[in-house]
Amino acid sequence: MTPQQNIAIIGGGIAGLASAYYLKKAGHQVTLFEASNHWGGKIISRTVEGCLLEGGPDSLLTEKPWALDLCRELGIEDELLPSNDAQRSFSILHNHRLHPFPAGCKLFIPQKVTPILTTPLLSIPGKARMLMEPFINHKKPQEDESLADFTRRHFGQETLNRLAGPLLGGIYGGDPEDMSMAATFPRLRMLENKHGSLVKGMASMMKMAKQRERAGTAPSLFTSLKSGMQKLPDTLAAHLSDHLRPNHRVKSLQKNGQGWLVDGEAFDRVVIALPAVQAAELFAELDPEFHQLLQRQQTSSSATLSLVFDRKDLSEIPGGFGFMSSHPLQSLLVGCTWTGTKFNHREADDRFICRLFLGGPFAHEAIVARDEQALVAPALEKLREICPFIPATPRAHWLQFWPNGNPGYQLGHLDWVKEIHTHTEALGNLHLLGSSYQGVSVSDCVKQAQDLASQ
Numbered sequence: 001m002t003p004q005q006n007i008a009i010i011g012g013g014i015a016g017l018a019s020a021y022y023l024k025k026a027g028h029q030v031t032l033f034e035a036s037n038h039w040g041g042k043i044i045s046r047t048v049e050g051c052l053l054e055g056g057p058d059s060l061l062t063e064k065p066w067a068l069d070l071c072r073e074l075g076i077e078d079e080l081l082p083s084n085d086a087q088r089s090f091s092i093l094h095n096h097r098l099h100p101f102p103a104g105c106k107l108f109i110p111q112k113v114t115p116i117l118t119t120p121l122l123s124i125p126g127k128a129r130m131l132m133e134p135f136i137n138h139k140k141p142q143e144d145e146s147l148a149d150f151t152r153r154h155f156g157q158e159t160l161n162r163l164a165g166p167l168l169g170g171i172y173g174g175d176p177e178d179m180s181m182a183a184t185f186p187r188l189r190m191l192e193n194k195h196g197s198l199v200k201g202m203a204s205m206m207k208m209a210k211q212r213e214r215a216g217t218a219p220s221l222f223t224s225l226k227s228g229m230q231k232l233p234d235t236l237a238a239h240l241s242d243h244l245r246p247n248h249r250v251k252s253l254q255k256n257g258q259g260w261l262v263d264g265e266a267f268d269r270v271v272i273a274l275p276a277v278q279a280a281e282l283f284a285e286l287d288p289e290f291h292q293l294l295q296r297q298q299t300s301s302s303a304t305l306s307l308v309f310d311r312k313d314l315s316e317i318p319g320g321f322g323f324m325s326s327h328p329l330q331s332l333l334v335g336c337t338w339t340g341t342k343f344n345h346r347e348a349d350d351r352f353i354c355r356l357f358l359g360g361p362f363a364h365e366a367i368v369a370r371d372e373q374a375l376v377a378p379a380l381e382k383l384r385e386i387c388p389f390i391p392a393t394p395r396a397h398w399l400q401f402w403p404n405g406n407p408g409y410q411l412g413h414l415d416w417v418k419e420i421h422t423h424t425e426a427l428g429n430l431h432l433l434g435s436s437y438q439g440v441s442v443s444d445c446v447k448q449a450q451d452l453a454s455q
């Protein structure tokens, strides 16, 4: 970019805020338009009954360092809060019961034989199929492959349903049958390319990780912020105060010579930091072909239901970080986090909190309709069926809807991103970034913003 451009950024989620921050730092004049008066988009924290709750992301994935680097740069390093990894374990809900996820697996890739042989999650043929992986010649397709096909090819259907699906599908909130392996877990493909077997590839990666552990440089898997995830967008917004336009939903984009008009205001360049389906709306008249291209991304819906209980009312305090449901889903309950076990600084002393993830075909309509009644009681009932120690009545709850809020990284996603890039190049001085394109995590969004500013 030539220095000192006048740049409009549309969308005040983490992608838009980080873009505005890095572009301003690079010397540009920035203006950030946000439809609501909330900064952070899907990042939203709230205190209820003295407990700190998260309606969207609850943590940063430590292995993707860009958001952590940004926190350090913003001077909020002392806010970083690692997960309580001494208690890191979780379960899979299968056939109405919770089963511990087999120990010794990295992701869903086994590194020890005994936990696989003894887990009740897999049948004997399922176990045999999983353990045969290093001895099979895996025939890789040339083109993109679904996450489900990739897992089946390596470990069989049971591993997909009961171990890989809940883990990998849970991260994206999507159906593993539709999700692009190349776009979502490229590192697993790289392991396959290098070692053939994922078990062997992971063993070699673990060796290096162990060395880091011994050197004391291994970070925890998840990191949150002591005063809540909202601290990150709030800090960015404080740095950008003169450049913010809250409560301004951008409705019109027009070309203006080499530059752009944003609701009639002239800019040299525009950055659209919106989910693709929302970005599409801005091109409905201006460029119908681009509008259709953006609309091609499928989405799924989810909701988080945070429940606050009196600790004394629980007959048992569960261990571990929580559980995920096996595939295919049998109810609206996708997973549950025992929040106070995963992170300190979340629960008031006499309270117990948990956070349920709702989604899939059993919840979609109610989420889109924002129908609280259709979700809260059924979700609590489902939870109590599995965990009878949970009281029937919470002191408080917070249901946060994300209708069509999860971008589907469906097969061919990388080609779709390339097509978008070609189209924006042709339009000129236009950039699209955020969770719809090059990674859904908060950190991926920060990285896209960093890359844009350093172009």
Ligand SMILES: Cc1cc2nc3c(=O)[nH]c(=O)nc-3n(C[C@H](O)[C@H](O)[C@H](O)COP(=O)(O)OP(=O)(O)OC[C@H]3O[C@@H](n4cnc5c(N)ncnc54)[C@H](O)[C@@H]3O)c2cc1C
Residues within 6 Å of the ligand: 010, 011, 012, 013, 014, 015, 016, 033, 034, 035, 036, 038, 040, 041, 042, 043, 055, 056, 057, 058, 059, 060, 061, 248, 249, 250, 251, 273, 274, 275, 278, 302, 303, 304, 402, 405, 406, 433, 434, 435, 436, 440, 441, 442, 443, 445
């Ligand atoms: C339930 C849930 C849990 C998650 N957990 C994690 C996690 O633990 N860790 C992790 O790393 N990631 C997690 N994610 C993913 C991550 O939170 C999101 O991918 C990321 O926050 C998306 O940021 P964004 O800036 O791309 O989009 P958004 O956050 O959607 O921001 C878009 C913004 O644009 C605004 N907007 C829309 N239209 C207009 C317009 N026309 N004009 C102006 N403004 C407009 C919206 O109001 C919004 O503020 C989770 C997501 C969900 C839904």
